[in-house]
Each structure stands twice: as structure tokens, then as C-alpha cells.
Amino acid sequence: MYSPADAETDVLARWDEANAFAVEPTTDPDEPTYSIVIPPPNVTAALHLGHALNNTLQDVLTRYHRMRGDRTLWMPGTDHAGIATQTVVEKRLLSQGIKRLDMGREAFVEKTQEWKDEYETVILEQLKALGASCDYDRTRFTMDDVCATAVRHAFFTLFQDGLIYRGKRLVNWDPVTRTALADDEVEMEEVEGHMWYLRYPLADGSGHVVVATTRPETMLGDTGVAVNPNDPQADAVRGKEVLLPIVGRTIPIVEDDYVVMADPEGEAKARIASGFLKVTPAHDPNDWDIGLRHDLEVINVMGPDGGITDKYGWTDVSDEARQFVGMSREDARTAIVAWFEANGLLEKVIDYSHSVGHSYRSHVPIEPWLSDQWYVAVTDDRLRGSALRAQAADQAGEVPEGVTPPGDTPGDGALRFMPPRYARSYHSWHENIRDWCISRQLWWGHQIPVWNRTVSVADASPEITAALDGAGVDQARPVESSWVSAGAAHLVRLVTEDEIEESVCVPPASSLGRLERADTSMDEPQLVAALEADGYVRDPDVLDTWFSSGLWPMSTMGWPWPEDFPETVGLLDSFNPTSLLTTAREIITLWVSRMVMFNRYFMDGQLPFQDVFIHAMIQDGHGQKMSKSLGNGVDPRDIIHTHGADAMRFSLAQMTTDTQDLRMPVDTICPHTGEAFTPEFIITAAGHTVAAPIQQSPAGDGRTMVSLYGVATGQVEPTDDQPLARNTSAKFDVGRNFANKVWNATRFALGSIEADAPAEPVAVADTAFVDRWILSRLAETTATIDNALGEYHFNVYADTLYHFVWNDFCDNYLEAIKPTVRDTPEQQVVLGTVLDAILRLMHPVCPFVTEALWPAVSAARIGTIAGVDLPESPLVVNATWPSIDGAVIDSSAAETFDRAHNLATEIRRLRAQREVKPKQRITIHVDDQVGGLISDAGGMVETLAGVGTVASANEELPQVSSAIAFEGSQVIVSDLVDEVDVGAEAERLDKAIADLEGQIKNLEGRLSNEGYVNNAKPELVQESRDQLVAKQADLEVAQAARAALD
Template sequence: MKAIELEKTYNPGDFEDRIYQYWETGGYFKPGGDDSKEPFVIVIPPPNVTGVLHMGHGLNNSLQDILIRYQRMQGRPTLWVPGTDHAGIATQNVVERRLKEKGLTRHSLGREKFIEETWKVKEEHHSIITRQLKKIGASCDWSRERFTMDEGLSGAVREVFVTLHERGLIYKGEYLVNWCPSCGTALADDEVDHEEEQGALHHVKYPLSDGSGFIEVATTRPETMFGDTAVAVHPEDDRYSSVVGKMIDLPLTDRKIKIITDSFCNREFGSGAVKITPAHDPNDWDIGNRHNLERINILNDNGTLNNNVPEPYRGMDVITARKATIKALEEGGFLTKIEDQPHKVGHCYRCKSVIEPYMSDQWFVKMDTMADKAMKAWEEDRIRFYPKRWENTYSHWLKGIRDWCISRQLWWGHRIPAWTCSDCGEILVKRQDPVECSKCGSKNLVQDPDVLDTWFSSWLWPFSTLGWPEKTSDLEKFFPTTALVTGYDIIFFWVARMIMASEEFMGQAPFKDIYITPLVRDKSGRKMSKSLGNGIDPLDIVDQYGADAMKFTLAYLSAQGQDIPLDMDDIKLGSRFCNKVWNASRYILMNLEGRSLIDIDDKILNTVDRWIYHRLNKAVENVNKAVDAYRFDDMAHSVYEFFWNDFCDWYVEATKLYLYSNSNDEKDRAVSILLDVLNKSLRLLHPFMSFLTEEIYQKLPGVNSPLIIADFPQVDEKMNNPELENQFSQLQDLVQSVRSFRSEFNIPPAKSIKVRVKTDDASLVDFLTSEGELVSSLIHCDDFGLLGDENRSGSVTAVGKTFEAYLYIREMIDVDKEKARLLKNIAKNEKLFDSTKKKLGNERFTSNAPDEVIQKEKEKLDEFKNAIEKMKSYLNELES
């Protein structure tokens, strides 16, 4: 057999694009496997079509790819459905910004032309996202790619809207909604980010109309007084019992309003008297309904004050109007004082503009009955969160759920399938566009101008992407899906709603497992964002280190429930591992020259061979358990420890004894087993380092099919050998002790030494006796054995857990020089020990430092103590 050449230097840029094209054109991303096995299905959290992938996407899709590739290699029919979201508000904002640069608006362009321009932007960004996902190695089935506004999904959206309307779960009505003046649309409660800001509490005197005095109110938003329709006090507040029912002259206006009582009022806040503005505050809305108060909307849809306010304030934005109102109140003698008052302010989750409570006609979904079904799915353990603590977020949101405002005042999105008859006012909600009014027969119908909330299409994602409402073969075979991998910030936006929709329309949960990914942060613990400029582009990582290095590093760092602090240097961990795999494989393949491969069975295995198969079994077992628990860090740690430590540092090193022997039969045996373990190792590593392992695997002798569909290694019970593992761990302890000793006294590996071992462990005696040649090769010893009656003079002792090793090295070292060096190092470590001990004894340090910092100092203290004891023992040996 000829040697097989790998490039001397690992360079992922040489093969990653080529390998991906090979997989895709070969159809290996499509579901295959054993149809008798349960399918494994993931639907991708669809990235917004306006965006490009950030590190959150990089993490999310890397972890999904690990699961998909693992299950594919288990022989299960495996499907990863890709797709993108039309992202109504975000996409429309992008297009409107582009139009603004050209001096245009969507209104000057017209709805039809605007939609055409938006589709162009969609196609542009979609192609970028697709290329990025392929670049990082996402093994999605691109033949099944979906878009939330493609024909099939649009049909599903319409079917759901009409059906829910028929069931009485969708209604239209005037209500107070969250309004983004910048985006020009209503938002659901979940789309509002509440941030605490420093505001002010303004105390204002409202004169009683009978001239008998005034009542004082306190407000953080004095500009809304123009919409006041009452002042309320608590019915048990004796301070105001004499004025309840009286009229007030509303300052700065010519209107009169009444003093009413309502138990919602907090007697301890401000003056205890509250101005009631039903059209601009949710609590005031409820009070207004209870007392049948007038609702006066004072805002235009762009956030400026409208004609329902006095002339001087019309057209002002809210902040300007607030300043003008405060000035006028002060000049009129109505303002008594202003106090600092922190309060929560709602912001648009997309553009970050301040949200205004705004009264308008909107479409809503009744959520209570669907929320009950989603809660039951969790209570019955039909869905499961990883980490489990996120179940609290899910259940808490369902318990406090409010009806969902689903209409958006946009042009980009699914147009609401509702028409109003201009002649009789009848509202028609239809699956097909109506041509005449079902009530009066008029053909004068006008479709609702609004579109549906983006989440209204994505809450159908797990089944609409598989062809629903049609009864497709994909829907029958692949629904429900298996797992969802997503971020914590959309548990209520998306996860809970998908469960609701699926329970409502499919009668079951859309997936069993919900894995909530960590958040990728910078090294300072800050969330990565464009505004902070601290983000990392996944493609920059791929360009510098390769996709495998990124995926492995992210998995290695993904401890369940802990965020990931990341910078570019961290990816070196994965890069070094990729290099290790490449170089170890290159070494093995270079040693094939002149060799003949033999069949591997139990008869030809020696002790170290049995040990490596046992360790391989343990690694496979650990990965299987970690996959079931969605512990990605445990998966990555297991394969890392096996390949780097067990295989490379120990087994490959040990096989040099046989590989470089004078026996061709022994060389053939060693190479055959090395190749078999390498083959299985590459299959073990493939989900985590897909390109690299595929490139090497296809060069192995006898391989004629791609690694992507090869079998994942299976646990072979007959190869499990706990007793051998215990013996080999003692061997490792011995070898490491001797190597550490060599390093301590600067004795190079090439210089052979005499070693004798003393132990009371009978099993270790047998093991060392039978494996003396192996031990000698690992510690570079030309005279190894168990301690007999020979003189220990000239030896130094290395103590292990179950043995003492005597190293005869006095003749190889300058004893006086080594004693001086040891004394110097002992003094140095004693100084460090005392300094650390003093630090830990400082109450100021221990009471203020984080627990992990204190723990690290304690570990350092132990390290210094052990080093001192070790060096003192060496010193005693040299002095004896």
C-alpha cells in the first residue's frame, strides 16, 4: 500500500466550499436513512430577510447542525427545514430608507410599486443569508426552503385567519394599542421593550368650577392633560369626600371635567388624585370603560398632537408639547412643583422609538383558550425546555396573557383578508376574494388596508412549512417536528405561539424538545450589538479559522444556562483542535507505505489496543448521553478529550513501539488498528468538525461513500473493560510522574534512564510485568523493572497514588546545582504561598471579591503548597 498524502498545513479554505458543494449536489441534506426509524426534524428559526447573520445566528445554526448531523448518522430520516421571515416592520423600514435617499416615499410610489421594490430587497438579502448559512456548513435541505410570504405559507396564513374568525377567536374593535410613531404601526404588548428612565412628576392644580378651590394631580406626562375626561380619587379617601361629583375647569382648555371615585387610585402616590385620559393610558382606558367616560385621542399617527388640542400645541411632537405645556402651566400658576421620578418607558423593539398608547381600530386574537391548551401541553410533559428554568418564563407569560393585536399599519406583509361593504357596512372575511357583499349584494367592497403581524405567519412555521393546510406526505411523515433550537428572547413572541397554533390546528404540540441557546456576549459581558460595535461577524471567523473551528468552539463553550463571553482569540481553541486532527491523520496516512491491512478481530488486539477501544466506547457513550440532554459542551469536551488525550497523546504514542518494530506483521497490525480507530474517530467528530473530517475520511483506504451519511460509532459492549482502564490509568500516572521528573531536572526525552517501581497492588505488578516494554517506550527507559533487592543509592523517588518509582539519575545531573535551584524555587513558592494566604485572610477581599475569584485564589494556594512539598521531597532525596 502507498502512503496517502495530506497537505502539510491544515488550510480549511482549500476544501470547505468544495466539500459543501459535494454534499449539496449529492442530495445528502435530504431525508434518507431507515424509514422504520422515527424521523428527526428541526425547522430553522427563520432569520429576518433584511438582516445578515450575527454571532447569535452563528451559535444557533451551529448547534442545530450538530444535532442534525448526529441524527443523520444514526440512520434516522433527518430533515432540517430552512427558510426566512419577511420581517414586516424591519423590511419596510429598509425600503423606506432607500426611497428617502432618492427623495421618494412609499405614498409617492404607491402600494403596488412599493411592494415590487420590497420584493427586490427581499431577494437581495435572502441570497446573502443563504450564502452565509452554507458558508458556516448548515446542512439544511435547501430543496424544501420556505419563506413566510411564499404562496404556500400565504395560503396557510389566510386559512388560519378565516378559521379563527369563524370560531370567534378573531375580532376587530377600537382599543388602546402600543403605537410606534416612527414605524407608523401598532405593536403587540410583547413587542414593547420597557426601560427605566429618569422622568419627572409634575404637580398641577385643577381649579374647581364653583371657585371653591382646586384639586392637585400628579403626572409624568402633563401634555396628555388635553385628553383628560375626569379626575379620579379613591372612594375611601376622606381628603376628597367633599369634592367628589364636582366639576373642574381643565387648565389650558375651555373644557370642564368631573371628579369621580375609583378603587384603582393609589392614595399613597402623588396627591392621591389621578387625571384620567382614557385614550392614552391602559389603566385610564379601563377606568373610562367602568365610568362610561369620553375618549379623546390627542395624537396623530406620526406622534404629533392633533386638532383635539388647543391651537398653540397642534402639530407639536410629544416632547416639544410637554415642554410647552409645562411652561404654560407655570405661567398660569397651575404648576406647584416638579419632582424627579424614575419610571418605565416603552420602546419599539425594532426602531427603539418611544411607544405611545394610541386609540385605534385593530384586529385581535383571543388568546385565553389557546393559552390554556399551550399550558396543558407543558403540564402534561408533552413539551420540555432545556434548561428547565425557561419553563417559568413560558408559564408566567401564558398565565398573564392578553389578547394579541395582529394588525399592522404597513404595506409589506400578508394583507388582512377582510372586506367592508361601502353600502351596508358589512365586514366579509373570506378564503377567496369576494366579488359582492353577502348581505346586500353590492360590489362596492374595500379590502382592509392593514397587514398581519409578522409573527402571525411564523407561529404556523412548524406545520405550514410542511405543506399545511394541504395533506402532504411531508406533513404526514415529518410532523410533529422533534426539537426547536432558539433564543430566550422569543419564548413568548414565537415559541409559545407556535405551540398554541399547533395545538389549535394540529391537535398536538409542534415539537417535544425546546433548547434555549446561551447568549453570546463580548468579553466584558455586554450583549453584542451594532450600536456598541462589539459584534463578531461569523464569516470573519470562517475566513480566518474555518467553519469547523467556529462550530467546535461554540459547542465547547455552550454550557447550558450560561452565556458565552467570546472574542476572536477564543476560536483558536477550535482551530488548534482542527490542526491536531489534521496532523494526527497525516501522520497515520504517511505510515501506510508498504503496509498490508489485515482484518481486525479480538485475537489480534494487545493491551493498549483494548484500552483505546474501551476509551472510544466511553466517548461515544458520553456523547450519546449529552445529545439526549442537549449538553453541547459535554459533547464537545468528550470528543476533544478522547481524540487529543486518549488517541493522540497516549495511543498514537504507544503504537510507535509496534509501528517502528522489525516485524512487518506487527507493523501491519499496528497500522490496521490505527486506521480503524481513526475511521471511527472521524465519524465521532463529524457532527462537530464536518468539513475537516469529510476531507480526511474520503482519503482513507477502502472508503467509497461520504462521511456525512456514514454510521455514527456504536457502543460495543464487549470492548468495555473498566479493569483495564484502572490499570492503564495507573500506567499513565507512572509515565506522567517520570515525565514530570525529567522536566523538573531537565533530562531530555532522548536520554534513557533506569527506573524501578515498588507497589503493593498485585494487579499493577502483573500489568507492569506484562507491559514492561510498553512502559519503557513511553518513559524512554532502557532499564525498567519492579524493585527487587538492588541498592537504591543514586535514585530519586517519584511518588504516585499506588506506587513509588525510583529514578536512577544522580550521575546525569549536577547535584549541587539542582539543590541550589530547588532551594531557590522553594523560597519563591513559599513567598507566593504567604502572599496568597494573606490575601485570603483579608476580610475586605473575601467580602467584596466574586466567589469565582476567591475560589481561584484558593486553588493557587493549593498549587503552591503542593509544589513546595514536591520540591522539598526532591531536595531530601538529593541530600540523602
């Protein structure tokens, strides 16, 4: 039995000792290279099964290309994952009673660093355990010095080029983590809520209007009511004002065709509309736009925690409104609705389900909130346009209007998605893109390298006044100042009518030293000191994690100054663009797009990667995404422990098809007995099917255990009597069995090779029939695998390999050669050769078992075969991929094999039906035609079917026998049993006859159809005719045998 744990430990040590994954850049531009940068896992937690899948696919390709002789780099690393990591660290500290704000920024970052170190170690160990053949000496982290330099240089360059700006905007605010989020970090969720219809009295006392809202609490910040100008209701209120209840604010009624008119017969929205829309520019993005169009006031009534407050711009708080200040947004909603009801201003309430943006981190509803944030102008043609121009024309078509079409820039039209349909997702996302908010109100991350100060318009210098000439509030302008002479970049903008914000971006020291600048008197620390002496304060915010991830294919290779980090010199030239990015589809916008924009912008149009492979999502047996909170995940470490890394890898690769998400029924492992069983499922309130918190042991002895779901939701705690049950999945058994099969087949084969090596390479033509056949199958298999991997058809690779090894090699070849191999040196050469090639072909997906077997196979091999090139290598990881001459493919051997195998199967079926003991040798009586086939097959039929004697049908036939129809000949089988069971025999033949008659009827029907005979391809028609003849012959044989029984 193959023991993965022992083999894996040993093999890892050998790879490590040989430094087997290390690679140096090449200076030869013609040398083929292959490179992948790992999608850096977040340092928030250990790797899950999705990572195992993604990294398996990358490793399969990496190992394949390494063996093909490409200079191959797989660059590993991890991501600091700003908001995600900060959230988990804060949670952990809070459980110890420590608050982030109490400990201060520096101490908190230090704590987070400790967490990062811990999980980075776990992750890298997991990658190694998985067999990932990364060049670990090059491991990067998105916040290490190399990456930090890249981030600062990129930020500075974009800032200087006018592609980064600061503005006061409505952002997606997460009130729990208290930071802004980018648009694509917001997840829409359907929420069962209400639509409230509120009466707003007209200021002139002439009645009221009814506004419909899902968010009554924001009414405190209303600064207008809007109506559609085409709405008949508009005439009555044109030019009027409304007296805002509670607040007492007088606000205008404006006309805007954004407003949906009420229409009971219309679309869903019109049916619930009242025709009047309350406008809250500070708390709704659409209202913000309406406010801009009608010059409405912006009144912010909420704080960063989402609660009602007068601290952020709300100045006209009335006595009546005072009671709501300090409430949470949820409480305020209830209280305000109650107020309207109590005052007779609540018209009605209806149930209403609508989608609400939620934070992808904290999962609470997003609050549109007004604040100053930094943006990358990704809508600029230099970024968005470049991302669109990168797309292969046959995948995405034309660029949208307003975008410069592709030209001669390197990288234009070279980006390909696989499966191709994702090219369209990428394309349409860029059509509707908005500027990218990159500032995050966090402590863990790259702090924004900008120093700000505010000056009054009156005190502004002449350059600033000149720069701002004609600029409105919130419009940033570059300014030529002494800071610019000293190497920094300088932006100014009006934050209000009379206040100016100055922002100075300082490049990293290494860039500053290389810049051409008028004033070289200050280095970077001095420049910063000078700024701070002048009243500038560094922006406390950090950058969105994806800003540094977006630079990953460059930063890991030493960009922008590789010479400062000697180990990175040459990497960009050799390995960027990388060959492939594999990732899940949810990352296309967050990450793929940004890497394309950045790499192209900073590297003269060059792509970060040529191909993007989007892999499947792993779901549980009920089609639900695996997640911690549902407790339906499978830990890769558990699978490596129970099945082995190769088993996990093989199974995952085999499940990777173009179209399907992977559905993986999850079983529970009983901690008492170690047995895997299907747990009892319950359905949660949210409609998820999950393992019940407490499960009974399948042993049926009343012992119990708690499920991962139970623990994740805090419903149960594991105890000694009732321990936690881990998950597994029977899906991995295939891989485990396969590794075991190879292990045992190799042990057997090695014991059969003992001859001295023939002096000359063996010529294929001189070998036995089965040898020619298996070599032919080897050549075909290799070609199929090459095609499959070239097209990222991982399941085809795995299935082809499995079929070749298990069926062709083990079931047929090894069985067929058993009687001859020990006395046939040439056959031993073939056996050793095929075995060696199998280990190579299998290595990319099952690196451990192949490496573990490699020394023994290498040592046992004798001789070589002409046309099959398998040079020796101390390790299979660095061995060459099999190179097999096309002439080895022998189609006549393949055909003879198929016929002989069919004959053996017919005989075996008969044996099984008559329950003949395996040891029993039988006798068959055949005509010349079948005799010829048996002779051509060189003993294979006899061996596989347990035939002791092949006699001629012309000789006298035994009394006790059975007949088989085969290719129109009668094969008489005897020595099966002592007596013929006439009933069983008749039943068998009747079934065969019925079967043949069905087929004949089918063929006759087809051939009597004129349309078929006239229209189908002639060779197809001829084939049908031949088949008909053959089946009819078989039928006659079977009928004759049946008649003989009566």
C-alpha cells in the same frame, strides 16, 4: 497546516453533488424520524453570531440523527419580518431621497421584494458556509405561495370560528413606523423624567385639586379627574367638577379605587402621589379602564405621528388650546408646562425616573393610541388553554384556574423545555396574556383577507339587525348572509350608535374550492369582484409577522393542502410534530407560544415540536449584548475566514452550557498588520463600554484605524489611511487548533498504515495493551457523547471529544504506538478503526475537516475489529454513527493505563526538573511490583517516559541516580545526568515529602474522626484507609532517599 478555506470549498461541492441533505417523507409509521424547522432568519440583514450559534446546535443534532439512521429533515427558510424589513428599506430609500408614500404601495412592495431577494441569498449562502445541512431544495419563505395559502386559510378558519375580531382599542402605537405593535413588541426602558403637579380649578370656584402626571401633554384629552373613595380628600370634592385649564372643558371628579392615595410614609408610588389622577381615556390604558367604569368621554388629541391634532376626534378646541395644535408631543409637553407655570397653576416639579414602553423597532416611546385593529382571541381556552395544557406536568404543574385541565387530547402534557426553568416563564406568560393585536399599518406583509364597508343602522338588512340584537358598540357578531352561502365569513359590529361595519373574510381560492357551500357560483376572484362591486374595500393593513411565523412548522410542510404543492406531500405525516425547536429566550412569547397554539388548534391538538431548547445569549467581554449600535459584534463570516467554519462551530458548541450566557471578549483586528489586539475602551454616556472610535495600531508605528462602534455611531468614517478594523475573538482559537490537531494526527496515522488487511476481523483480546485501552476509551467516549447529545449538553459533547482526541488519542495512543505500529498489522487495524470512528464522532460539530479527511482514511483503513461496527460510506455525512459492543470496554486496561501513565508522569517530572534532553534514554531500576506494571503496559511507560532500560532493583545500583516514590515502591532512575546535584535532589525530595505529609495528615484526621468512620459509606472509609497505607509507604521511600543524600 489545515487550510479551512480550501477544504470547505471542496467539501461543499461534494455534499452538493451527492445531494447529501435531501430527504423524502416516509410512509412507514414505525420508521424513526427526526426533524427541525429552522427559526427563519429575518431578511433584514446578514446572519450574526447568535444565528451562527443557534444553527450550529441545530446542525449538530441534525447530522447526529442522520448518522444514527433516523430519517432526518432540517427545513430551511426565511422570514419576511414585516416591520423590520419595511423599516430598513424605507431608511435606504430615504437616503436616496425617496419617500415611501410618494412611490405608492405596489412599487414599494416591489422594492422590498428586491431587498428580500438580496438578503435571502446572502443568508442561504451563510447557512451553507456554516455547514448547515438543511434540505435546501425545500427552502421556504414566509410569504411564498405555500406559506401564503396557510396564512389565508388559518386566518379564515379563526375568523369563522370567532377567534378573530376587530375592535377599537388603545393600542401600542409606534409614531415613527406608524403602526400598532403587540404587547410583547414593547420594551420597557427606565427613563429619567419628571413628575409634574398641575392645579386643576374646581368648576364652582371653590379652589383646586392637584393632579400628578408624567405626561402633561395629554391633559388636552382629559375627560375626568379620579380620586380614591377611601381618600379623606375625596369628601371635599365629591360630586364636583373641574374646569380643565387651557381647554375649558368641564369634567367630572370620579371615585375609583385604582387611584393611589398620597402617603409620604408609604410605598414609592404613594410618596409621590397627590391623590388625584387626571383621566385621559384616549391616551393611557389604565385611564381607558377608568373611563369605561365611569362612562367618561374619550377624546383623542393625537395623530398617528404622535403630534397634537384636532383631526382625530378632538372637537372642543378652545382658542387658548389652538396654539398647541400641530405641535409634536415633545414640544407640546414643554409648552403646556410653561403655560401652567405662566398661569400660576404649576404646583411643583420633581425628578422622577420611571419605565416607559418603547418600540422594539424604532426605539421611540410608545404612544397608547385609539384605533381600529384586528385581534386574535388568544385568551380563549381553545388557544391559551391549549398552550398551557401542552406543558409537561412535571415542568409546569397545574393549569391556572379557569383553564380546562389537560385530558386525552394528543399533545397534552408533551411539551418540554430545556433548561426546564423556562417552562415556568412560558407558563406565567400565558396566565397574564391579553388578546393579540395582529394588524399592522404596513405595506410589507400578508394583507388582511377581509373586505369592509360601513352602512348606517337605518339601511341595515334584516339579518344584520337580527344579528346585532343586544350587541353594544364595538361588539362583533357573525351574520348569515349571501356571502356566507358563497363560502366567505361575515362579521358585523356597531362602530357607533348608528353606524355598522361589515367585514367579510374570503378564504384562499384553494380552500374555497374545497368548502361545502350552498352557493358555488363564484370562485375567489369573482367573490372578491362581487364584494368590491357592492362597496366593500379590502383592509389595507397587513398581519403581524408572527402570525405567519406561528404557522411555520405547518406551512413549510404544505398545510393545509399539501396535494396542491406536490413537493410537500407526506411531510406533515412524517415530520410534524418536529423533534426540537432551538431558540433564544426572548422568542418564547413572540413565537413559541403562537406556534403551539396554532399547530394544536389546526392539527387536532398535535404539537409543533416535542422539545424546546433555549440557548444562551452571546455577550461581549463586558457582559453586554452584542449589537450593531455598540459595534461589539463579531461577524460569523469573518470568523469563518480567519478560523474556519469548524473552528467557529466547535467553539460555540463548547460554550453552550445549561446556565451561562456566553461571554466572549471581543478583539480588534488591525487592518494594517492583520494582528488581533485588545482595543482601547471608552464608556459611553449610557454606560456602555465600547471600543474607542479611533484605535492605534499595535505595531506602535502611529498608524490608526476606526472601530465598528465609531462607524456605527457616525462619529468617524473609514478612509484609506484610517481603515475600518473588524472584530474577532480569541475564543475561536480552541476550535481552530483542534481542527488542525485532527488534521495532523490523521496525516501521521495514515503514513503508518501500510500492511495488508488481516483475513479475519481482529479480536480485541488479541491486540496489544494500548490498543485494548484506546478501544475501551473509544467505546466509553461514544457512550458519553450519546448521553450528552440526548440531553442537549453540547459542551459535554465538545469537551469529551476534545479530550479523547487530543489527550487519549494524540498524546498517549499515537505516542505509545510509534515504536511498534509499523511492524504490527493488528495495531494498524486498530489505528485505522479508531481514526475512522473519531471522524464520525466529530462530524456533527466539525463537518468540514472530517469530510475532507474521510476519503483518505476510508482508503487507508485495513481490516476490521470484532465488536466495532463502522460500515463503509462514500461520505462521512451519510456514514453511520459508531456502534461499539459494550464488551469492548475494558476496565482493567483502563486501570493499568492510569497507573502506568502516573509512573510515566513521575519520571517525566524528574526529567523536566533535571533538564534531561528528550533524546536521552534513561535507566530505571524497579522492584517486582513496578516491573510487573511496566510489563503489563507493554512498552508504554518506556516510550512515554523515554526509558531505555528497565533493570531490577536487586541488581547493583549506580552511584549517580535519583529516587522516586511510586505506589510504595522505590524507583531508582539513572543515566539522567553525569553528576548528582545534591541540592536540587534534596529540594525535590523535600517537596515530595511535604506533599505526602500533608496528605497523610489529612487522611489521618479524617480516619480519627469517629463521626466519619461510623457514618460514611464503608467503602469510602476503606478507601481512605488504603490510601493512608499507600501514602505512608511512599513517604517512607521518599524519606529514605532523602536520608541517603546526607
